[in-house]
Amino acid sequence: MINELKKEIDQAKTTFLKEVGEVQSQEDFRNIKEKYTSRKKGILTGFLQRLKDVPPPDKPTAGNAVNQLKVLVETGLNEAEARLTALKATKETHVDPTLPPFVYPVGRAHLLSAIRKRAEDIFISMGYEVAHGYEVELEDYNFTTLNFPEYHPSRDEQDTFFIKDFPDYLLRTHTSPVQIRYMKQHKPPLKIISPGKVFRKDDPDATHSPVFHQVEGLLVDKNIHFSHLKGTLELFIKAFYGENINARLRPSYFPFTEPSAELDISCFMCFGKNPLCKVCKGTGWIEILGCGMVHPKVLSNCDIDPEIYSGFAFGMGIERIAMLKYEVSDMRMMYDNDLRFNCQFG
Amino acid sequence: MRLNADYLKTFVNIDMAAPQLKDLLVSVGMEVEEVIDHNGTPVFEIEITPNRPDWLSHYGVAREIYAKQPQLKLAPLELYQFEKEISREGFSLFIEDSSDCGRYSSCIVRDVTVKESSPWLKNLMESLGLKSINNIVDISNITLMTLGHPIHIFDLDKLADGQIIVRRGKQGEKLVLLDEKIVDLTSEHLVIADKEKSVALAGVMGGLETGVAAGTKNILVESAYFDPVRIRKTAKQLDLRTDASYRFERGADILATPAAIKIFLHMLSQDHGTPLNITWYHDLFPRTVTPQRVTLKKDYPSIYTGIDIPMDICGQVLKHLGFKPEDQGDQWEVEVPSYRVDIYGKQDLVEEIIRIYGYDKMESAIPLSLNTVVRMDKKREFIQAAREYLTASGLYEVINYSFHSPEENQRFSAAHPQFHSVLELKNPIGKDFSVMRNSLIPGLLRNTALNFNQSLNRVALFEFGRVFGIHDNKIQEEDYLGISASGEYARADWQTKKTQPFDLYIFKSILAALFKKLFPEANVSFVEKEFPFFISGTGLTIVLNGVQAGYMGEITRDILEADKIALPVFAAEMKLETLLQTLKENHFSTWNRYPSTSRDFSFLIDRKIKYTQLETAIREIKPDTLESWELTDLYDGKNIPPGQVSFSMNFAYRGKDRTLVSDEVNAIHIDFTAQLSKRLNLTRR
Numbered sequence A: 001m002i003n004e005l006k007k008e009i010d011q012a013k014t015t016f017l018k019e020v021g022e023v024q025s026q027e028d029f030r031n032i033k034e035k036y037t038s039r040k041k042g043i044l045t046g047f048l049q050r051l052k053d054v055p056p057p058d059k060p061t062a063g064n065a066v067n068q069l070k071v072l073v074e075t076g077l078n079e080a081e082a083r084l085t086a087l088k089a090t091k092e093t094h095v096d097p098t099l100p101p102f103v104y105p106v107g108r109a110h111l112l113s114a115i116r117k118r119a120e121d122i123f124i125s126m127g128y129e130v131a132h133g134y135e136v137e138l139e140d141y142n143f144t145t146l147n148f149p150e151y152h153p154s155r156d157e158q159d160t161f162f163i164k165d166f167p168d169y170l171l172r173t174h175t176s177p178v179q180i181r182y183m184k185q186h187k188p189p190l191k192i193i194s195p196g197k198v199f200r201k202d203d204p205d206a207t208h209s210p211v212f213h214q215v216e217g218l219l220v221d222k223n224i225h226f227s228h229l230k231g232t233l234e235l236f237i238k239a240f241y242g243e244n245i246n247a248r249l250r251p252s253y254f255p256f257t258e259p260s261a262e263l264d265i266s267c268f269m270c271f272g273k274n275p276l277c278k279v280c281k282g283t284g285w286i287e288i289l290g291c292g293m294v295h296p297k298v299l300s301n302c303d304i305d306p307e308i309y310s311g312f313a314f315g316m317g318i319e320r321i322a323m324l325k326y327e328v329s330d331m332r333m334m335y336d337n338d339l340r341f342n343c344q345f346g
Numbered sequence B: 001m002r003l004n005a006d007y008l009k010t011f012v013n014i015d016m017a018a019p020q021l022k023d024l025l026v027s028v029g030m031e032v033e034e035v036i037d038h039n040g041t042p043v044f045e046i047e048i049t050p051n052r053p054d055w056l057s058h059y060g061v062a063r064e065i066y067a068k069q070p071q072l073k074l075a076p077l078e079l080y081q082f083e084k085e086i087s088r089e090g091f092s093l094f095i096e097d098s099s100d101c102g103r104y105s106s107c108i109v110r111d112v113t114v115k116e117s118s119p120w121l122k123n124l125m126e127s128l129g130l131k132s133i134n135n136i137v138d139i140s141n142i143t144l145m146t147l148g149h150p151i152h153i154f155d156l157d158k159l160a161d162g163q164i165i166v167r168r169g170k171q172g173e174k175l176v177l178l179d180e181k182i183v184d185l186t187s188e189h190l191v192i193a194d195k196e197k198s199v200a201l202a203g204v205m206g207g208l209e210t211g212v213a214a215g216t217k218n219i220l221v222e223s224a225y226f227d228p229v230r231i232r233k234t235a236k237q238l239d240l241r242t243d244a245s246y247r248f249e250r251g252a253d254i255l256a257t258p259a260a261i262k263i264f265l266h267m268l269s270q271d272h273g274t275p276l277n278i279t280w281y282h283d284l285f286p287r288t289v290t291p292q293r294v295t296l297k298k299d300y301p302s303i304y305t306g307i308d309i310p311m312d313i314c315g316q317v318l319k320h321l322g323f324k325p326e327d328q329g330d331q332w333e334v335e336v337p338s339y340r341v342d343i344y345g346k347q348d349l350v351e352e353i354i355r356i357y358g359y360d361k362m363e364s365a366i367p368l369s370l371n372t373v374v375r376m377d378k379k380r381e382f383i384q385a386a387r388e389y390l391t392a393s394g395l396y397e398v399i400n401y402s403f404h405s406p407e408e409n410q411r412f413s414a415a416h417p418q419f420h421s422v423l424e425l426k427n428p429i430g431k432d433f434s435v436m437r438n439s440l441i442p443g444l445l446r447n448t449a450l451n452f453n454q455s456l457n458r459v460a461l462f463e464f465g466r467v468f469g470i471h472d473n474k475i476q477e478e479d480y481l482g483i484s485a486s487g488e489y490a491r492a493d494w495q496t497k498k499t500q501p502f503d504l505y506i507f508k509s510i511l512a513a514l515f516k517k518l519f520p521e522a523n524v525s526f527v528e529k530e531f532p533f534f535i536s537g538t539g540l541t542i543v544l545n546g547v548q549a550g551y552m553g554e555i556t557r558d559i560l561e562a563d564k565i566a567l568p569v570f571a572a573e574m575k576l577e578t579l580l581q582t583l584k585e586n587h588f589s590t591w592n593r594y595p596s597t598s599r600d601f602s603f604l605i606d607r608k609i610k611y612t613q614l615e616t617a618i619r620e621i622k623p624d625t626l627e628s629w630e631l632t633d634l635y636d637g638k639n640i641p642p643g644q645v646s647f648s649m650n651f652a653y654r655g656k657d658r659t660l661v662s663d664e665v666n667a668i669h670i671d672f673t674a675q676l677s678k679r680l681n682l683t684r685r
């Protein structure tokens, strides 16, 4: 009898495992739970009742077998319930990977910083050192040492802010005084750029600003000539605007260079093909920077012998470069700091 | 200056359409601003650089065109020929100081007719943008436009007693100018005077009283050379700028004074259609003039330009430009014409040669020069790292003017006690921009106001820039980083459903993260301090490795109202130099391999005890194994006794050389929190 009971219990185990594995719904679950654990008609109850008829010496063995089945059924049902709950949870959470992303705030560098960095990076890659100076400068370093004679109209070209109670000082009108300070402190060969803020007494309008930025450059060594200037600037503009951009020089005048030139680049917008081009006004050329061979007086003012050394210098306005590159129509936008403008660059 | 193409062609026989002529002018260094059509004649508006006063005339430009195209013919100037020796008697000239006036050429013409200008003259005047007055005044103006040398015409009969004196103005002396402006003269001004009074501001403008008018019969023509510096000082001081002063201050041609008179006389006789009744002429030339000479090695133009320019071309170009190069074997001794006041050295001559030879023939070469020391720009690297962090944190970079209003300066004067006083501009563009900024915050506030006005909800900004002030009577400028934030920190989205505005703690956290990124090894602390521009109790000094580097806080309502900002604004400012000094190379350090165990501690603490005081106490009594701690909750609501606040903290323990077992940690934690509680009178919750 005991053997028969054990056989039936083993069979029940196998059947239960099969059935519990097939549970797919709450209904399945209720059915199987009812079938095995119902107090009145459940299979487990059935086995427990039959234990009464087992002879005493076999009772522990039989009880153990029924108990094993009970543990198995409880565990199996728990697992099935958990599986059903999990199934339910997945089904009820709304998952839609196409929902819009959250708007994380994104900041940007100022357009002028971005252009300045790009220009600096190009010159640094060509071996130039970045030099800095003062924004409130000695009039001497801003003008006289740079060969602007006192009382000469060349000073009018750069309307100047002066400082109250400090007659020797002004707001630098260009970053050239940085070059003067550098030349006074270092011996050639020297190769620097001087980026920074400069000031001219202009009322703000679409093309003028009392505050603007420049990147100027200087190279002094033995045997430097005018073709070196053109070659260097060509490297720069091709790196900055693209390899298909060409450069041309036009005669000009700056007190601190001789010969002096303006550098024009071929129009990156229309390549000279659009007579109505807004960027080059149909000429095919854009004026981009001033340059020249360092005036011998400037070298000797900085204790560099112009009979031994020569050099070139150049300077460009960052605002102008930015306005041309991005077709910004009004220079004042650069200083309004309206984030609808600032968010577009950098 | 305006250039009439037809008039230009009377001096040089150039046969060229306007666009080609424009290109030619540009190629030699003139800036052509505009080409105007004047009754079918092209008129060029050109910008002349201040070194080339010789270009401020039609003949000067014609000379340049001839040099560029020497196959053309440069016509000689049409000068009036005196029929006989003219008397120097009956009128006298006197120059007080020949350094003010190097030459004074003058003549008297009697029986002239003042009338409306001829149609030809009127048309030419109009094309050059000049207002026609009468034939005599107009001819004097055309003389200027022809040769570039200013002349002046007096009504002889209005001059007292047969004498012209070139002298300085006298204190108290007044002069009514042609434009009816009354000038108070000083000894800084150079004047033309008769025996009694000054009659013209030399080289700038004539007097009203002695000018040519409808009834004028007899005239005195003045063609002089005045010192450029003296004319500039006079014109600048009186804020006058005339065609005459413009030319004199750039440097006139001292040898051109007789020619200018003779051009005028030639045109006047043509206009009158009769020979002129010239009764007196005198060319007073007290200064001796020697031509400028420059030595030029023949191979120097090629060496200095880096391109091969044939030597014979160099010599020819110089000749065509009016220079006289004397061949001395391997060099030239070059005599500079008197109208070229800009030529001093060999580099000047190289520019002349390549200007004409053609800048377009320049080649490109790469210099191989290298700095002997490569110095990295640490400040630049730092700024870039900070900029990257700040933009990645959602802040926008701004750039403001370096000057602002005295009020803005006043509000933030406590920011920089090192600045004893304000750096003021002598000639600002307006009162709102009249002082150099002593802080970046006013600019950030202005930008914040503007953006809130444009309906933006989140305005988080930073600026790298200089601030200025005076320290011990010396000008100081220092680089700063300014940061501000206002409005939404995080906006509500469909998941969080809640907008988080910027507050003091978020702002402080942004700064703390910036320092953590840039100064991984620095000891950063925020120390309470009152600032007049921060709401009391919100100000903090930022201390890096024991050095004050800046400050942060919440801007006061008063200041925000001045800028019309409704929302709270949090702002900070840091000195770059101090930050840079703290910036050190960080080092590798190994980490503890034993596991860390943490325990929570919740307690009530007296409101008056600041978190920094709590931290100080923790530091002082902490066991060796306490590695770090964190404030995990702060509760200030229901069920908290008055005057207290509830903190929950998490303390992490770790053994230096072994794993701590649970019971050990419990014992350490209980002992430590008991000590801490006793010290600060905490109540465990």
Ligand SMILES: [Zn+2]
Pocket: A267, A268, A269, A270, A271, A272, A273, A274, A277, A278, A279, A280, A281, A282, A283, A284
């Ligand atoms: Zn174009």
